Amino acid sequence: MDTVIEKQTEAPLSAEDSAALIDRLARKARNAQKVLASMSDAEKADALRAAAAALRDHAGDILAANARDIAAGEERGLSGAMLDRLRLDEDRLEGIAAAVENVADLPDPVGQVIDRSERPNGLQFARVRVPVGVIGIIYESRPNVTADAATLCVRAGNAALLRGGSEAVHSNRAINKALAEGLAKGGVPEGAVQLIPTQDRAAVGAMLKAAGLIDMIVPRGGKSLVARVQEEARVPVLAHLDGINHTFVHASADKTMAEDIVLNAKLRRTGVCGAMETLLIDRNYPDAAGVVKKLLDADCEVRGDEAARKLDERVKPADDEDWDTEYLEAIASVAIVDGMDAALDHIAAHSSGHTDAIVASDADAVETFLNNVDSAIVMANASSQFADGGEFGLGAEIGIATGRLHARGPVALEGLTTYKWQVRGSGQTRP
Amino acid sequence: MDTVIEKQTEAPLSAEDSAALIDRLARKARNAQKVLASMSDAEKADALRAAAAALRDHAGDILAANARDIAAGEERGLSGAMLDRLRLDEDRLEGIAAAVENVADLPDPVGQVIDRSERPNGLQFARVRVPVGVIGIIYESRPNVTADAATLCVRAGNAALLRGGSEAVHSNRAINKALAEGLAKGGVPEGAVQLIPTQDRAAVGAMLKAAGLIDMIVPRGGKSLVARVQEEARVPVLAHLDGINHTFVHASADKTMAEDIVLNAKLRRTGVCGAMETLLIDRNYPDAAGVVKKLLDADCEVRGDEAARKLDERVKPADDEDWDTEYLEAIASVAIVDGMDAALDHIAAHSSGHTDAIVASDADAVETFLNNVDSAIVMANASSQFADGGEFGLGAEIGIATGRLHARGPVALEGLTTYKWQVRGSGQTRP
Numbered sequence: 001m002d003t004v005i006e007k008q009t010e011a012p013l014s015a016e017d018s019a020a021l022i023d024r025l026a027r028k029a030r031n032a033q034k035v036l037a038s039m040s041d042a043e044k045a046d047a048l049r050a051a052a053a054a055l056r057d058h059a060g061d062i063l064a065a066n067a068r069d070i071a072a073g074e075e076r077g078l079s080g081a082m083l084d085r086l087r088l089d090e091d092r093l094e095g096i097a098a099a100v101e102n103v104a105d106l107p108d109p110v111g112q113v114i115d116r117s118e119r120p121n122g123l124q125f126a127r128v129r130v131p132v133g134v135i136g137i138i139y140e141s142r143p144n145v146t147a148d149a150a151t152l153c154v155r156a157g158n159a160a161l162l163r164g165g166s167e168a169v170h171s172n173r174a175i176n177k178a179l180a181e182g183l184a185k186g187g188v189p190e191g192a193v194q195l196i197p198t199q200d201r202a203a204v205g206a207m208l209k210a211a212g213l214i215d216m217i218v219p220r221g222g223k224s225l226v227a228r229v230q231e232e233a234r235v236p237v238l239a240h241l242d243g244i245n246h247t248f249v250h251a252s253a254d255k256t257m258a259e260d261i262v263l264n265a266k267l268r269r270t271g272v273c274g275a276m277e278t279l280l281i282d283r284n285y286p287d288a289a290g291v292v293k294k295l296l297d298a299d300c301e302v303r304g305d306e307a308a309r310k311l312d313e314r315v316k317p318a319d320d321e322d323w324d325t326e327y328l329e330a331i332a333s334v335a336i337v338d339g340m341d342a343a344l345d346h347i348a349a350h351s352s353g354h355t356d357a358i359v360a361s362d363a364d365a366v367e368t369f370l371n372n373v374d375s376a377i378v379m380a381n382a383s384s385q386f387a388d389g390g391e392f393g394l395g396a397e398i399g400i401a402t403g404r405l406h407a408r409g410p411v412a413l414e415g416l417t418t419y420k421w422q423v424r425g426s427g428q429t430r431p
Numbered sequence: 432m433d434t435v436i437e438k439q440t441e442a443p444l445s446a447e448d449s450a451a452l453i454d455r456l457a458r459k460a461r462n463a464q465k466v467l468a469s470m471s472d473a474e475k476a477d478a479l480r481a482a483a484a485a486l487r488d489h490a491g492d493i494l495a496a497n498a499r500d501i502a503a504g505e506e507r508g509l510s511g512a513m514l515d516r517l518r519l520d521e522d523r524l525e526g527i528a529a530a531v532e533n534v535a536d537l538p539d540p541v542g543q544v545i546d547r548s549e550r551p552n553g554l555q556f557a558r559v560r561v562p563v564g565v566i567g568i569i570y571e572s573r574p575n576v577t578a579d580a581a582t583l584c585v586r587a588g589n590a591a592l593l594r595g596g597s598e599a600v601h602s603n604r605a606i607n608k609a610l611a612e613g614l615a616k617g618g619v620p621e622g623a624v625q626l627i628p629t630q631d632r633a634a635v636g637a638m639l640k641a642a643g644l645i646d647m648i649v650p651r652g653g654k655s656l657v658a659r660v661q662e663e664a665r666v667p668v669l670a671h672l673d674g675i676n677h678t679f680v681h682a683s684a685d686k687t688m689a690e691d692i693v694l695n696a697k698l699r700r701t702g703v704c705g706a707m708e709t710l711l712i713d714r715n716y717p718d719a720a721g722v723v724k725k726l727l728d729a730d731c732e733v734r735g736d737e738a739a740r741k742l743d744e745r746v747k748p749a750d751d752e753d754w755d756t757e758y759l760e761a762i763a764s765v766a767i768v769d770g771m772d773a774a775l776d777h778i779a780a781h782s783s784g785h786t787d788a789i790v791a792s793d794a795d796a797v798e799t800f801l802n803n804v805d806s807a808i809v810m811a812n813a814s815s816q817f818a819d820g821g822e823f824g825l826g827a828e829i830g831i832a833t834g835r836l837h838a839r840g841p842v843a844l845e846g847l848t849t850y851k852w853q854v855r856g857s858g859q860t861r862p
Contacts, residue, residue, distance in 0.1 A: 123822075125823055216835075270758040377852045381857055381858055386854065392550075393550050407838065418839060421823070424812070
């Protein structure tokens with residue numbers, strides 16, 4: 001196995017610069033994608049099942065490659081959290097293979113008719129879903145992304161160009177090799193899933209500039225990666241930078257529901273993008289102290305505005321920055337607001353457009369909030385931690401997007417398609 | 432009237448640089464857009480009807496302003512075609528006002544539910560259309576774009592930042608002034624439609640870079656404008672650069688239908704983006720000479736490959752560039768191809784992804800073509816000159832997009848919206 005990996009490391013680099021490398025790989029991907037686009041639902045699903053089987057067949061190779069990455073990571077002094085994201089074991093690898101099968105089971109969006117119409121002259125119009133094309137995935141240390149992202153792309157007829165993090169280089173290569181073997185058995189052309197064979201950062205730059213060759217970039221990783229991608233990309237990017245998410249406890253909120261939702265939204269997992277960062281409490285909500293006490297008693301640091309600080313002596317003062325901070329840990333900012341309008345204003349000023357929620361018994365308040373908050377996901381009486389493609393019933397997600405075009409919120413297979421217009425006539429010419 | 436126009440010319444420039452100017456106008460637009468987003472269908476429609484009335488009320492001012500532009504254009508030696516694009520008269524102005532009313536009559540896409548679902552835990556999901564936000568329109572000499580584009584934006588709840596060409600500066604200001612007056616009567620806030628008050632080209636550059644402030648740019652004009660916008664923009668662009676459109680006459684095509692469609696597709700109007708530029712004829716189509724003769728007899732220059740040149744002595748030789756050229760005049764390139772696969776290959780290699788068509792009686796050939804050509808619009812047995820939002824039943828169009836994301840083909844109101852997820856719960860927390 002080592003021999004193969006070393007060969008892959010050396011092989012394609014030669015004197016080629018990053019732009020030429022990406023150009024070559026992307027053209028290969030485009031050609032492969034044309035074949036993929038013409039494969040049927042069942043053919044693509046079978047190929048993905050073969051890829052899952054190949055992941056299981058090569059478990060030994062993949063885990064050995066992962067052990068090399070882990071050893072190198074320990075030597076480089078990676079944090080425990082980073083090593084954990086990097087680490088594979090038999091259970092995690094089985095999870096990756098099962099996820100590939102899960103995607104194979106999802107309905108194929110390609111060929112779905114979005115709508116049809118007919119004009120008085122007899123022309124018949126249909127908008128039909130087609131793959132986006134070539135999708136670049138730029139990610140960090142989690143090797144499962146190699147399989148997850150490639151699988152979602154292929155399911156919807158797209159070619160994937162994968163650029164993983166250097167910490168996971170051996171794991172990614174081993175996973176990619178197994179995937180490629182399985183997909184090839186299923187008739188998917190070789191170029192449909194390609195791992196960029198260099199860790200040179202210039203290759204990322206070349207991907208970001210490959211407009212016309214790469215159709216969409218999905219960055220998966222921390223804020224600095226996403227920020228770089230959004231800043232440099234000339235290719236459209238599907239991503240979110242921040243999840244500065246608000247939960248607004250309305251005056252009409254049920255006390256138990258409010259406390260359960262706030263606790264869950266903040267603390268179920270503090271490191272996920274759907275976690276609540278700011279709690280807004282209506283001045284007329286009768287037990288603001290109760291909900292703040294719940295957070296504090298659960299060892300959540302609370303940083304409050306002046307009114308919030310009066311609720312509990314453990315509340316620390318919030319400064320201006322707190323309202324624009326994604327903590328991703330057990331810290332919440334809390335503001336007491338004067339009713340719906342003030343809550344909407346605060347959210348409009350500070351939300352990152354990811355997921356904002358209201359807790360309210362008043363149905364009008366719920367609808368006002370859902371209609372007026374302009375985030376990708378707006379929720380009523382539920383925890384913002386549900387912000388996830390699986391929880392939305394999409395089966396999986398390639399990411400969550402806070403941009404305003406193409407696809408918003410959790411993006412799964414449909415977001416990896418676009419459409420074309422099919423027009424059927426019987427000899428019509430335009431007068 | 433002149434006084435007002437001069438005041439507008441001088442007013443807001445001061446020492447402000449382009450970036451600061453665009454920043455200020457875009458922020459004003461964003462605030463106005465929030466109000467617009469909360470206006471009802473009927474309120475927006477009524478405001479647009481008031482704008483149409485104001486255009487009619489100010490017809491004298493607008494035509495006088497236009498006369499100034501025409502005089503200046505004649506002095507600068509603008510071509511007859513450019514002067515014609517620039518010129519307004521009572522009929523054309525009435526057409527502009529009627530078009531505004533037509534848009535008011537179109538169904539409002541905002542608030543439409545795209546789909547709904549419910550999860551086993553009781554969470555209810557709905558995807559609801561919302562406005563895109565602030566849309567920048569960059570256009571050239573046609574003053575009607577000022578009204579057309581602004582109107583479509585407002586109908587779908589978007590603010591418009593308009594940057595028209597210097598040739599039409601007085602016309603645009605007069606139209607914008609009338610529009611603003613009418614919209615204000617209907618309760619649309621002042622910032623919802625703004626004409627950039629400078630002809631400095633740096634203002635265009637600043638618009639293109641205003642990511643986060645402007646949500647989408649729509650260029651309306653010639654190829655050099657669109658190319659500049661696509662090259663420089665950091666804001667998503669909805670556009671097409673070229674309409675290198677093919678019509679493929681299949682072996683099974685009906686002779687009369689093929690000749691009618693080819694003639695119409697090439698010659699009805701040669702300067703529109705949906706015009707055919709390249710004719711592909713199946714080697715087994717029985718009367719290739721007939722269709723080429725029709726074009727030649729209609730004074731269309733034909734540039735052919737070797738086989739096409741044998742059909743008629745008037746056919747000139749095509750060189751490599753011809754297959755990638757958008758003539759926009761009475762010239763067609765003609766290639767004889769070996770059946771469907773060769774036609775698909777030629778189109779994949781040379782199409783600009785705008786509108787490609789087949790003429791065929793064979794239903795399988797039609798479906799193969801419609802499924803395998805990856806252009807924004809694929810047509811069977813109809814003239815590619817139908818590539819137009821009005822002909823598609825969309826009521827109007829802001830442009831035709833050949834990009835792969837968000838919206839493709841003719842883009843009307845729906846393409847000026849995006850969606851958000853509304854999630855309704857009853858206290859759900861995530862396990």
